[in-house]
Amino acid sequence: MKKNISIIGVPMDLGQTRRGVDMGPSAIRYAGVVERLEDLNYNIEDLGDIEIGSREKDTSPESNLKNLKAVAEASETLATKVDKVVRNGDFPLVLGGDHSIAIGTIAGLAKHYSNMGVIWYDAHGDLNTGETSPSGNIHGMPLAVSLGLGNPVLTSIGGYQNKIKPENIVIIGARSLDDGEKEVIKEKGIKVFTMHEIDRMGMATVMEEAISYLKEKGTDGVHLSLDLDGLDPHDAPGVGTPVLGGISYRESHLAMEMLEEANILTSAEFVEVNPILDERNKTATVAVALMGSLFGEKLL
Ligand SMILES: NC(=[NH2+])NCCC[C@H](N)C(=O)O
Ligand SMILES: [Mn+2]
Numbered sequence: 370m371k372k373n374i375s376i377i378g379v380p381m382d383l384g385q386t387r388r389g390v391d392m393g394p395s396a397i398r399y400a401g402v403v404e405r406l407e408d409l410n411y412n413i414e415d416l417g418d419i420e421i422g423s424r425e426k427d428t429s430p431e432s433n434l435k436n437l438k439a440v441a442e443a444s445e446t447l448a449t450k451v452d453k454v455v456r457n458g459d460f461p462l463v464l465g466g467d468h469s470i471a472i473g474t475i476a477g478l479a480k481h482y483s484n485m486g487v488i489w490y491d492a493h494g495d496l497n498t499g500e501t502s503p504s505g506n507i508h509g510m511p512l513a514v515s516l517g518l519g520n521p522v523l524t525s526i527g528g529y530q531n532k533i534k535p536e537n538i539v540i541i542g543a544r545s546l547d548d549g550e551k552e553v554i555k556e557k558g559i560k561v562f563t564m565h566e567i568d569r570m571g572m573a574t575v576m577e578e579a580i581s582y583l584k585e586k587g588t589d590g591v592h593l594s595l596d597l598d599g600l601d602p603h604d605a606p607g608v609g610t611p612v613l614g615g616i617s618y619r620e621s622h623l624a625m626e627m628l629e630e631a632n633i634l635t636s637a638e639f640v641e642v643n644p645i646l647d648e649r650n651k652t653a654t655v656a657v658a659l660m661g662s663l664f665g666e667k668l669l
């Protein structure tokens with residue numbers, strides 16, 4: 370992995386309705402992300418937080434997308450920042466914020482990769498559109514948007530469509546999918562390791578398969594989008610949409626270590642840390658510990 374990491378904070382909470390996830394970047398910084406990665410001999414540049422607009426009173430019934438304008442604006446800003454980091458040859462590490470920020474992250478990244486892989490570590494598929502979403506919350510849509518599905522205001526962020534290919538996506542940890550999302554997965558042939566596969570095969574085999582799958586696709590970059598609700602709520606309680614029966618802390622460390630060994634990642638984001646719902650900053654601390662493993666921390 371590259372030796373320069375640029376951190377971008379995205380205090381976004383407009384992609385869902387629970388307050389507090391806008392404080393995620395602060396909580397992760399407070400949990401010591403910069404020091405942790407500096408100890409691993411990286412040069413860290415913290416670019417600070419991007420600006421987020423305010424909550425919108427009304428949602429247009431046609432679009433069924435809450436805070437569409439503000440989310441779209443922040444996504445453009447983030448895409449520009451991420452683009453710049455990659456152009457500088459640095460590793461972008463994006464701190465959320467709710468998962469809607471992945472729209473901007475991926476829009477900024479995919480300009481540089483014609484065949485980018487994405488690992489979506491999450492309890493959810495985030496494959497809804499305005500039509501299929503049960504909530505109208507954009508944090509349930511970023512993977513669909515990155516595939517070019519959904520409202521053009523979102524799919525055109527960064528000035529181009531279809532950022533990633535369905536066959537280059539691997540979802541890990543899924544255990545809550547809406548009907549419309551299941552259809553997209555089947556129709557597009559998206560690779561999913563649900564909790565069933567993780568239980569059955571073990572995380573080591575799941576990660577081996579995920580990594581060789583992405584290598585076989587000839588990916589020219591791999592982005593990790595890690596939603597903390599992919600972990601079990603016992604290990605990561607500070608999230609807005611917790612789902613029981615998730616990936617353990619240990620399994621997650623193993624997954625990060627295997628990604629580091631495989632040396633395939635070109636960017637990462639950690640999202641959905643909500644300090645208001647958390648227990649003594651546990652979830653942010655878990656996020657930083659996982660980043661430690663992802664960037665090469667070893668006990669001996
Ligand atoms: N990034 C997340 N936590 N997404 C949760 C999405 C929940 C649900 N599928 C929805 O569309 O509203
Ligand atoms: Mn999720």
Ligand SMILES: [Mn+2]
Binds near residue numbers: 493495596
């Ligand atoms: Mn998510």
